[in-house]
Amino acid sequence: MPLTTRADIRNVAIVAHVDHGKTTLVDKMLWQGGAFDERQTVETTGERVMDSGDLEREKGITILAKNTAIHYNGPSAVAAGLTDGMTINIIDTPGHADFGGEVERGLSMVDGVVLLVDASEGPLPQTRFVLRKALTARLPVVLCINKVDRPDARIAEVVDEVYELFMDLLDSGADVDSVLEFPIVYASAKAGRASLTRPADGQLPAEENLEPLFKTILETIPAPTYDEDAPLQAHVTNLDSSNFLGRIALLRVHNGRISKGQQVAWCKHDGTVDRVKITELLMTEGLDRKPAAEAGPGDIIAIAGIPEIMIGDTLADPDDPRPLPLITVDEPAISMTIGTNTSPLAGRVRGAKVTARLVKDRLDRELVGNVSLRVLPTERPDAWEVQGRGELALAILVEQMRREGYELTVGKPQVVTREVDGKVHEPVERLTIDTPEEFLGAITQIMAARKGRMEQMTNHGTGWVRMEFLVPSRGLIGFRTEFLTETRGTGIAHHVFEGYEPWHGSITTRTSGSLVSDRKGVVTSYAMVNLQERGTLFVEPTTEVYEGMIVGENSRADDMDVNITKEKKLTNVRASSSDNFEKIVPPRKLSLEQSLEFCREDECVEVTPESVRIRKVVLDAHERARTAARFRAAAKAEG
CATH class of the missing domain: 3.30.70.240 (Alpha-Beta Plaits)
Structure with a gap:
């Protein structure tokens, strides 16, 4: 049965290494595609409008794959006979490999990719990662060399490096000639300009807008195809939530039509099928989701009315349900233990969420929308092993929970072996x-x-x-x-x-020891002056500490128990040096990621909404010494 083509839609993902300009390019495509009205400016909407999360804006990275839609009616659309214009659904994917699950979900929604490469840095590890995923999915590629106006641009060399990368990643059975015949667009996303002719290194593209890129997408990315006689098939690729609508599922419609109020078959990931009703149907225009009556093949839509729907589920015809394959992602490589806060300062923050039930519920909610995460039980009822793709992905999860008011104990990151x-x-x-x-x-x-x-x-x-x-x-x-x-x-x-x-054997990742507080109390300036010669301190005067809390980094390899709460003894003897003041070296403030990196195997991080502290797993110094002695004896017995 021949397939029918829907010529008025293009579904494309923007993929690249981190910081190569994906989100900036999507910004300019939105502006030039008319997604904003005349009253809106960059000053009112902000730059990188696709990075809507606080953490995304702070770190300058994309964490979640997001979709937007541009109604393009430029010269290329008119020349192609699309008098009503063309809808370009764009998926802005993360560039960091730790969020590879988001990339794979994004690729499952599209028919082609725009591969963005920096004109100076060239292909980097995440470029290899996202391109390998695109080639595995057999998606056509448009190469976009971005930042051609950089003073250190080396455009010709970078293009050659991309060709080498393609050759390195191609399967033995692939048609080399067809895969390597990809179009090349030269662009400056920040300036909103593109060209099909290569500019000189460091110069802006010849055209004054992104029309060459729109034209290349129209001609290279295939339009969605579907079988007119096939029943409804719509794949859930992402999840969102709304205060008014509850859980929202984002879907790509592959076959058939879906409408508001329709009864559909919900094909779950466990193989069961339920009959449900679509209470709300939304379609994206620019950055907004707007109500729609119905959608057809190739459309990317959002639906509400199914509170337990999961990523990878299929909505199908209730009389002829045909589920689509589940979305598979790479296995996790890094794990860490996340549990309730067990330090002496737990529960000090008003309104903080400190119970094991609340922490477990939050981790379960994260599993709903994060397909690359795993949560496994441990020997303790108040702690769980969380596995992810990398340190950054797990640190982002902990930081999000901290900002939501949770108090946690987080263990040192470990690798997941097999x-x-x-x-x-x-x-x-x-x-x-x-x-x-x-x-x-x-x-x-x-x-x-x-x-x-x-x-x-x-x-x-x-x-x-x-x-x-x-x-x-x-x-x-x-x-x-x-x-x-x-x-x-x-x-x-x-x-x-x-x-x-x-297994490569033992690796020493930190040669310095820790300065460990030997008692609870408040940090004093007098004690800091005496201790700062021993190493680098992490705390400042008046900070509350407890036994087993790490207050600094020792300049030597072993740990040292210190009294950082010591006060100067007062006497009635007047000292001749009373007018001399000791200077305190400013303490080194560690972020959450730096604290996790600093940890050794016997250390963990205490995370609260107001502070991040490093501590020993065993707080009591005598118990730590006994544990270390037992460990050395066991190691000696094993030879």
Whole structure:
């Protein structure tokens, strides 16, 4: 049976490495596509309107895949005979590999991708990751070289590197010629300009708008196809919520038509089928969802009325239900333990959520919309093992919970191992580092200690070197802080999951010890002055501490119990130096991510809405000493 084409729709995903300009490009496409009215300006709407979350705006990254729709009626649409214009549904996906589940969900909704590559940095690890997913899904690709107006742009070299990346990722059975015949658009997303002809390095594209990009999308990305005789099939790819409508499911309609008030078959992921009613049907226009009467094949819609619907479920014809395949994502590589706050300062924040039931309910809610997350029970009833794709994804979850008022105890990130042929295998990452030549030796030494092996090194002749390593995921826990310190903040590092390899043995990721408070009390300036020569302190005067809380980093390898609450003894003898004042070195403030990186195996992070503290798992010093002695004895017995 021949398939029918719906020519007035294009479904496309914007994919790229983090910070290569995806969200900025979507911004400009929205502006030039007429998504905003004449009264709106960049000043009133803000830049990067697609990054709507507080964390996304603070960190400057996309965390959740989002969709928008542009009604395009430019010259290319008119030339193609689309007198009423064309709807371009755009999925803005994250660039960070930790949010790979969002990328895979986004690709399941579209018929092609725009691959964005920085004209200076070229393809990086996440570029490889997202392109591999697109090629696996057999999606056509439009290559967009962005930031061509950068002073250090090297457009021709970057295009050649992209061709090499395609050749590296192609399957042995793929038609090489057809895959490599992708169109190339040269753009400056920030300026809102694009061209099909290559500009000189550092120069703006010739055209004054994004019309060349719109034209290329129209001609390269195939229109949705469907079988006119097939029953309804709509795939749930994402979830949202509304105070008025409850849970909202985002779907791609593959076949048939769906309308408000219609009775449909809900095909669940466990194989059961229920009959439900669509109480609300919404379609996206610009950044808004607006009520619609019905939708057809190729449309990306939102529906309400099914409170328990999940990602991967299918809405089908109740008389002939045909479920679509479930959405599958890569397995988690990193895990951490998340539980209730068990420190002596727990429950001090008014209104904080501190019970195990509340924490478990919140983790269960996260599972509803996050397909790449796993929550497993532990030996303790008030703690759970949470597995994800990377440190950043798990840290984002903890930060979101902290802002929602939860108090938590978070363990050190660990790798998720698997057994292959009777041997333990661990996840391995492909790490790309760009750094000035002067730090080459220091970085090589760091990576050698973390069991990294160099795969490639390229000198671009500009004083910068690019190195590629394969390194165990364990070796990257706590790596970023040390890397930025060694390169004085100039180095750039990105990594992406590569595969599994046999266990690489022990890795020492932190050579310094901890300064541990030996009692509860309030930090004094007098004690800080005496202790700051021992290492770097994390707390400031008047901070409340407790026994087992980590107050600083020791300059030596072992831990040291210290009294940071010590007060100066007063006497009736007047000192000749009474007018001399000691200076306190400003304490080092650690963010949540830095605190998780700093942790050792016997340490954890206390997270509350107001503060983040590092502490020992066992607070009592005598009990810690006994535990360490038992551990050493067991290790000696094993030989």
